[in-house]
Amino acid sequence: MSSDEEAGQWQASGACVSSSRARLLHTDGVDPTLFAQLAGYIGQVSTTLGMSDADRAELERVAQDLHTEATSENPAPGRLRQFATQLKDKLLEAGTTIAATMGAQMADQALAALVQ
Numbered sequence: 001m002s003s004d005e006e007a008g009q010w011q012a013s014g015a016c017v018s019s020s021r022a023r024l025l026h027t028d029g030v031d032p033t034l035f036a037q038l039a040g041y042i043g044q045v046s047t048t049l050g051m052s053d054a055d056r057a058e059l060e061r062v063a064q065d066l067h068t069e070a071t072s073e074n075p076a077p078g079r080l081r082q083f084a085t086q087l088k089d090k091l092l093e094a095g096t097t098i099a100a101t102m103g104a105q106m107a108d109q110a111l112a113a114l115v116q
Helices: 003-012 019-024 033-048 053-070 077-094 098-115
Strands: none
Touching: 033 053, 033 077, 033 098, 053 077, 077 098
């Protein structure tokens, strides 16, 4: 799969981002499904957040990194935590739109799943 195809996959997939694959990748008690869903959601709403082009590009880059990690053979909990936290911080900086608030809540849910 080319990098353009991969980028399109994480952007267009939203809540069903490789969910069937992500569900199969439970390693070390980590369910990466919520992280993959968060990455897909960011891909769908990033243009609606009113961010500068540079900030939006950075948000999308981190979301793609999260998607790549969440759908990898052995997703590392520390990297999932790092990327999800970065996304949450960037969403909170973006302002109080419904899309940003929902994204921050999705990040919280994914991060809470790491603790369980």
